[in-house]
Amino acid sequence: MKGLIAKSMVVAMTAAMTLTGCSQVYKTGANVALHFAENNIVPPIIALDDTNMVCVSGTSLQPAILATAAMGADATKLAVLLYAGSALCAEDTALEHELAYLRASRAGKVEEAEDARIAQKRWSAIASRRQYAAYQMFQEKWERDYHIKLGEQCPTMRTDLDKTIYLLGMVSGLQAVVNDISSQGAVNVPKDIAAVVERGMKCLDNEQFWGTPMAVRAAIWVLLPGAGEGKPDPFQTMKDSTRLGERKGVRLSHAVYALAAQATGKDDLIRDALRTYGHSVDQNMPVNPKYKLFDAMGGHLVQGIADRYWTDKTGKRAPEDGMTKFWDESSVDTSVKVDDLLN
Amino acid sequence: MRLRGYLDVSKQGMIAQAQKYAKSQGVVSLLGLMLFMGGTTSSVIAALPSHDTSKSLITIAPSASSKAQPIVRSSSELVKRRLCVWDIMGQNGEIYAKLKDYQVKAATLGVDFDLKGYVDERVASEDFRVRYCDAAVVTGLRVRPFNSFTGSIEAVGAIPSYDHMRTLVSVLSNPAAAQYMTTTMDGQTYEIAGIMPFGAAYGFVNDRKIDSPERLPGKKIAIFDYDKAEAKLVRNLGAQSDPSDVTNFAGKFNNGKVDIVISPATAYRPLELYRGLGKTGGIVDYVLAQVSLQLMIHPDRFPEGFGQASRTYLASQYDAYFKTVQGYESEVDPSYWVRITADSRKRYQDMARTSRIDLIKDGIYDKRMMNLLKKIRCQKEPSLAECSEGAE
Numbered sequence: 001m002k003g004l005i006a007k008s009m010v011v012a013m014t015a016a017m018t019l020t021g022c023s024q025v026y027k028t029g030a031n032v033a034l035h036f037a038e039n040n041i042v043p044p045i046i047a048l049d050d051t052n053m054v055c056v057s058g059t060s061l062q063p064a065i066l067a068t069a070a071m072g073a074d075a076t077k078l079a080v081l082l083y084a085g086s087a088l089c090a091e092d093t094a095l096e097h098e099l100a101y102l103r104a105s106r107a108g109k110v111e112e113a114e115d116a117r118i119a120q121k122r123w124s125a126i127a128s129r130r131q132y133a134a135y136q137m138f139q140e141k142w143e144r145d146y147h148i149k150l151g152e153q154c155p156t157m158r159t160d161l162d163k164t165i166y167l168l169g170m171v172s173g174l175q176a177v178v179n180d181i182s183s184q185g186a187v188n189v190p191k192d193i194a195a196v197v198e199r200g201m202k203c204l205d206n207e208q209f210w211g212t213p214m215a216v217r218a219a220i221w222v223l224l225p226g227a228g229e230g231k232p233d234p235f236q237t238m239k240d241s242t243r244l245g246e247r248k249g250v251r252l253s254h255a256v257y258a259l260a261a262q263a264t265g266k267d268d269l270i271r272d273a274l275r276t277y278g279h280s281v282d283q284n285m286p287v288n289p290k291y292k293l294f295d296a297m298g299g300h301l302v303q304g305i306a307d308r309y310w311t312d313k314t315g316k317r318a319p320e321d322g323m324t325k326f327w328d329e330s331s332v333d334t335s336v337k338v339d340d341l342l343n
Numbered sequence: 344m345r346l347r348g349y350l351d352v353s354k355q356g357m358i359a360q361a362q363k364y365a366k367s368q369g370v371v372s373l374l375g376l377m378l379f380m381g382g383t384t385s386s387v388i389a390a391l392p393s394h395d396t397s398k399s400l401i402t403i404a405p406s407a408s409s410k411a412q413p414i415v416r417s418s419s420e421l422v423k424r425r426l427c428v429w430d431i432m433g434q435n436g437e438i439y440a441k442l443k444d445y446q447v448k449a450a451t452l453g454v455d456f457d458l459k460g461y462v463d464e465r466v467a468s469e470d471f472r473v474r475y476c477d478a479a480v481v482t483g484l485r486v487r488p489f490n491s492f493t494g495s496i497e498a499v500g501a502i503p504s505y506d507h508m509r510t511l512v513s514v515l516s517n518p519a520a521a522q523y524m525t526t527t528m529d530g531q532t533y534e535i536a537g538i539m540p541f542g543a544a545y546g547f548v549n550d551r552k553i554d555s556p557e558r559l560p561g562k563k564i565a566i567f568d569y570d571k572a573e574a575k576l577v578r579n580l581g582a583q584s585d586p587s588d589v590t591n592f593a594g595k596f597n598n599g600k601v602d603i604v605i606s607p608a609t610a611y612r613p614l615e616l617y618r619g620l621g622k623t624g625g626i627v628d629y630v631l632a633q634v635s636l637q638l639m640i641h642p643d644r645f646p647e648g649f650g651q652a653s654r655t656y657l658a659s660q661y662d663a664y665f666k667t668v669q670g671y672e673s674e675v676d677p678s679y680w681v682r683i684t685a686d687s688r689k690r691y692q693d694m695a696r697t698s699r700i701d702l703i704k705d706g707i708y709d710k711r712m713m714n715l716l717k718k719i720r721c722q723k724e725p726s727l728a729e730c731s732e733g734a735e
Contacts, residue, residue, distance in 0.1 A: 077599045101443075101447075104441065105446065105447060105450060106454070106455070108421050108450055108452050110447060111449050113377075113447045113450065114447050117369060117444060117447060129495070178435055181435060181437050181440055182433070182440055184437070184440055184441065184663075184667070185437065185666070185667050185670050188673075188674075190521065190612050190669055190674065191612040191613035192612045192613060192615050193615070194613065195615050197613075222433075223432050223433070223435060223464070223613065223615065224431075224432075224614075225431045225462075225589050225591075225593070226590045226591050226593055226594045226614065227588075228590075229590065229591060229594060259435075262434060262435075263433040263434045263435040263436075263460065263462075264433050264434070264460065264462065265433060265434045265458075265459045265460040265461075
């Protein structure tokens with residue numbers, strides 16, 4: 001994938017330079033390459049189930065893709081996808097430092113805990129910057145092309161790619177806010193993005209996007225004071241969304257449910273969110289082949305939440321069955337009278 | 344009044360106290376104590392020592408007669424305690440994130456905190472009351488039933504700037520102020536183990552013409568119904584109060600159901616208060632109150648000396664909290680600020696002073712805190728008319 005994009009870019013740029021060298025040709029060449037990538041490279045990427053590969057390639061390819069903007073090309077769609085992938089890497093690193101901080105805290109290793117916390121905040125800031133950049137690029141293009149204001153009007157999007165990028169752009173904006181808060185305001189992402197996303201999610205077909213739009217809206221009802229007034233029960237809405245997600249083969253709504261449950265700090269909610277995902281794994285839920293990446297991203301996020309929950313309570317990340325069985329739950333059959341059987 | 348007695352105590356007595364602290368803690372707290380003598384200048388206030396927590400940790404000795412656990416650094420001797428944190432965004436919020444840093448620091452004080460996020464402040468304070476939470480972080484208004492002294496920090500117009508707030512936090516973190524941090528009610532002892540700034544509260548009005556107290560009668564103002572002071576103030580101003588809470592005040596303003604809301608700038612972006620401000624509204628640049636976050640503990644659940652060390656540490660974090668507040672205030676569209684005239688400011692100040700005196704009489708504001716805040720105001724601006732008058 002990496003090689004193909006790079007080759008396309010080189011061909012386009014070489015052709016442009018060889019032919020005339022003028023900026024219009026650069027622009028045209030870059031746009032041709034970008035459209036080629038959007039139509040022929042993005043769909044296979046979205047069909048991959050390896051989040052790590054996408055995060056690493058997102059980080060490495062993004063500078064080259066962004067460079068096309070200097071040629072006057074519009075790389076927004078590809079850039080949003082790569083930024084989102086790249087932010088996954090930063091979030092992973094932030095999580096690793098957070099887990100180290102939790103372990104050190106539990107062990108009373110203060111310097112180690114402080115150091116890990118500093119590192120966590122730095123990486124959360126990096127994740128937030130990437131996600132905010134994705135949101136800004138998306139916002140600028142959508143508001144310009146569709147003559148709308150995000151969160152106020154709905155764009156009339158025709159292609160699935162546009163709708164997918166809309167979802168990804170919006171979710172990136174929301175994640176930028178959450179990671180900025182984790183970094184303690186290092187990026188200063190405007191906090192009203194949450195309210196914009198809540199309204200903006202109405203523009204997507206909830207069925208088509210696996211229950212994610214409603215799940216995101218419901219999560220914001222929980223997180224933003226007053227946003228849930230007059231709305232249905234948010235956690236029931238999220239739970240319903242996970243069922244829809246499972247029917248459609250994409251469990252992004254599971255991650256949203258787990259994130260919102262984690263924010264409340266309520267054990268019963270967190271465990272229910274983790275169990276919901278864990279049971280779908282146990283039942284070998286069929287994954288939508290077109291959107292394996294989004295399902296994998298959902299799973300990846302839920303795993304991170306489970307690891308954080310387990311490490312906080314036990315000092316180690318979630319074991320293999322750690323989403324359905326918790327450390328304080330016994331699997332021993334207490335109904336059996338051992339003495340009767342042995343004597 | 345205990346504070347008055349304290350503030351008026353002879354210099355010899357104060358110096359003796361200061362020497363006692365210096366001896367017992369290995370750090371000279373004279374500058375901090377001088378502030379309480381009422382004879383210091385602003386420069387002295389600014390020079391208040393920024394305490395080195397690590398030093399105080401090591402030197403605070405456990406009381407032999409106390410049943411409380413001593414401060415320790417060994418992981419095996421850490422006591423596990425629950426800290427309940429109010430944050431409108433729960434465990435994903437900014438306050439919660441900041442308290443994670445505090446959690447690390449607390450381990451050096453012998454306490455391994457288990458953090459729990461609360462989106463509802465009322466529930467957090469109730470869980471603290473029934474001792475489900477060993478410690479809780481809530482706003483000063485929710486602290487009032489536990490400690491009327493620090494629960495009066497939010498008094499109307501009493502802390503006009505962040506510089507005043509910084510001085511207050513420094514003063515209250517000084518060991519000399521420790522006696523005011525602990526209260527006993529119905530056999531329960533509570534202690535304030537730290538105070539943090541949450542931002543100045545301003546009046547958000549849907550019409551910029553509402554820029555002086557005279558224009559308030561008849562206007563509808565959203566008030567937090569658990570704050571008796573707010574309700575009384577609005578009544579005195581001839582305005583109509585609309586009982587609200589943190590979940591619906593912004594919606595009411597944005598939908599035009601109320602004309603005015605009183606809020607820190609922290610709510611401007613997340614709750615989209617600019618929608619309610621629209622094209623005609625504004626934010627009156629008179630600081631109506633300073634909202635504080637306060638950490639309360641059940642002291643019998645903590646090692647001896649924990650409260651003081653915690654106050655010292657959190658006071659040293661003032662700049663970090665202030666930076667967050669500044670970040671939020673910088674998001675406000677500058678064109679919304681309504682710069683009131685000196686005359687209007689004077690009338691607001693007079694109105695606030697009258698209200699405070701009134702609310703002291705009603706037992707809503709703590710007279711000792713009002714006295715301290717007045718001294719801070721008068722040290723920073725001795726020419727204020729109130730400085731030559733009594734009553735506060």
